[in-house]
Amino acid sequence: MNLALILISVLILGSAAVALALRNLIHSALLFVGCWAGIAAFYLWAGAEFVAFAQVLIYVGAVSMVVLFAVLLTRQSDAAEPMNPDSFSRFMRALVAGGGVAGILVGAILGTPMDVSTAGPAPTLTVKEIGGQLMGPHAAALLIVGLLLTVALLGAVVIAAVDRPEKSEDAS
Amino acid sequence: MSPLQLCLLLSSLLFCVGLVGALARSNTILVLLGVELMLNAANINFIAFWRYGPNPAAGTGVLFVLFAIAVAAAEAAVGLALVIAVYRHQKNIRLQEANRLKG
Known part of the structure; x- marks a missing residue:
């Protein structure tokens, strides 16, 4: 049970992180489709089938198409200068901010006793x-x-x- | 570690990936997608607490997620329309150069 959840988490986080790190916007949009499909798989795992199908219809189907249209409509021509690489210091500051938030959240989650009924069947x-x-x-x-x-x-x-x-x- | 904690860890890490992407990238579309990732992380939290909460029969978490997905779809449509409008004015979509109110 937990193994499936860990696999889904790796799929979601990996595709999201790679999508936000890539230079090619079309590859990013296609990886985001994988990320949203992974989130739909999480909803299926948790027993919320209706939300999973809504996620597939809205995100994997509609929002990804809108994103692809926006990417294609705003594409720079090949003659235009390539996008400047984002400044390294800005990336480091963003990483520090995100890492700080992640540390606080993970510490709070791991430090909180959660005596919920995890043994019950899926609702x-x-x-x-x-x-x-x-x-x-x-x-x-x-x-x-x-x-x-x-x-x-x-x-x-x-x-x-x-x-x-x-x-x-x-x-x- | 209980499954609820795993779900919460997943949503926290997804939120932070979206946060770093929204802060670090200068491409407007990628910033918008980072915000979408953060919204999805919030939805994962709702579903996790609905699944392992004390009263899953009420279905409040599922309904909230449905409304949140609808609002997120509207937000994505308007945001990408704004991206196209900005691109038409200044021929690129770098956030640093979108600093004029009237084009």
């Missing part, structure tokens, strides 16, 4: 129950999330749309 939450909860006590939140998604996606289209020609003539 089962059927899709019917989730739907009942979404439509019952959380109906207002569901409506607000739908409105938020609509507004955010319309705003994304407006922001990314090309300016009208007369506007650019005015600006010039």
Whole structure:
């Protein structure tokens, strides 16, 4: 049981770290797909099947496509100068900050006694129950999330749309 | 070591990988992906505490993760649209050079 979790963790952390260290953005985006698929595998391992499939649909399917489109639309031409290597001191400072946070969190986790019932079987939450909860006590939140998604996606289209020609003539 | 502690360690390390990526890289898309990684780490925490918590039948953690994924998808769409808009103005997406409010 723990072995599967450790394997999934190695997959997630390894692909995430390599993706953030690479220079090639397309390789990074494809490695992020692997990382998100690993997180979906973690959800399956934990018994949250509905969340795992939502993760596959939204992250592995949709967000990765949006990221790939953004990478391709903002690609520098080969004639352009290559991206300057990030300054070493900035990377070291980021590493110190991240390492500090990691040390504090790991110390807190390892130092806390957690007497939870780990021996129990995996809880089962059927899709019917989730739907009942979404439509019952959380109906207002569901409506607000739908409105938020609509507004955010319309705003994304407006922001990314090309300016009208007369506007650019005015600006010039 | 209990499985709950392993899950929490996984989410903490994933959060820190995302944090280092968001702080160290100067490419806007990679910074956004680092923030997404931190959101995913928070979701892993929710699922872990739902799985090993005292009352898993309530399903609160699962519902919270569903809403968090929806909000994260909206955030990714708007962020990448902003990246495209910035690229159109200054022809690159380095964060250090995005320092003007009006292009």
